[in-house]
Amino acid sequence: MKMIDAECVFCKIITGVIPCRKVYEDENCYAFMDIAPFERGHTLVVPKRHLAFLTDMPDELLIHLILTTRKIAAHILQELPCDGFNILQNNGECATQTVPHVHFHIIPRWNNQKPRWHSSEGCQSNDEITETHKRIAINGN
Ligand code: AMP
Numbered sequence: 526m527k528m529i530d531a532e533c534v535f536c537k538i539i540t541g542v543i544p545c546r547k548v549y550e551d552e553n554c555y556a557f558m559d560i561a562p563f564e565r566g567h568t569l570v571v572p573k574r575h576l577a578f579l580t581d582m583p584d585e586l587l588i589h590l591i592l593t594t595r596k597i598a599a600h601i602l603q604e605l606p607c608d609g610f611n612i613l614q615n616n617g618e619c620a621t622q623t624v625p626h627v628h629f630h631i632i633p634r635w636n637n638q639k640p641r642w643h644s645s646e647g648c649q650s651n652d653e654i655t656e657t658h659k660r661i662a663i664n665g666n
Pocket residue numbers: 534543545557558559560561562569614615621622623624625
């Protein structure tokens with residue numbers, strides 16, 4: 526059973542080969558800030574095991590991943606804070622999946638602000654991203 530793919534950018538993040546702004550980690554899941562966020566606090570939640578599609582996931586791991594996604598979303602709602610959020614999950618290039626390692630996007634949203642469905646890279650300074658990271662990281666993981 527293949528657990529990691531040495532060529533996969535998310536496997537490289539999980540194994541520490543490339544850096545990220547980590548939000549959460551447990552035995553089976555890993556979460557980090559998206560490098561090209563649609564909105565402030567845009568976070569990705571991934572299984573540690575390399576699987577490309579949602580439909581490749583064993584039941585138990587999928588249940589754990591969605592419950593973890595809910596936990597992180599609840600934390601972001603309260604601590605960022607935001608008024609709501611989208612969960613986005615793409616499978617296949619035809620569905621705009623660019624990294625073939627299963628992931629849930631958590632995209633924070635605010636009242637009276639039109640949802641943006643593309644990267645807002647460059648809109649936030651490094652200090653602002655650091656401040657957001659401090660707010661949403663779940664410590665002790
Ligand atoms: P998708 O289009 O659903 O496959 O989304 C992949 C996401 O991964 C995009 O939103 C990218 O901005 C994000 N991404 C790609 N490389 C990195 C990275 N090194 N660190 C954090 N996020 C990344």
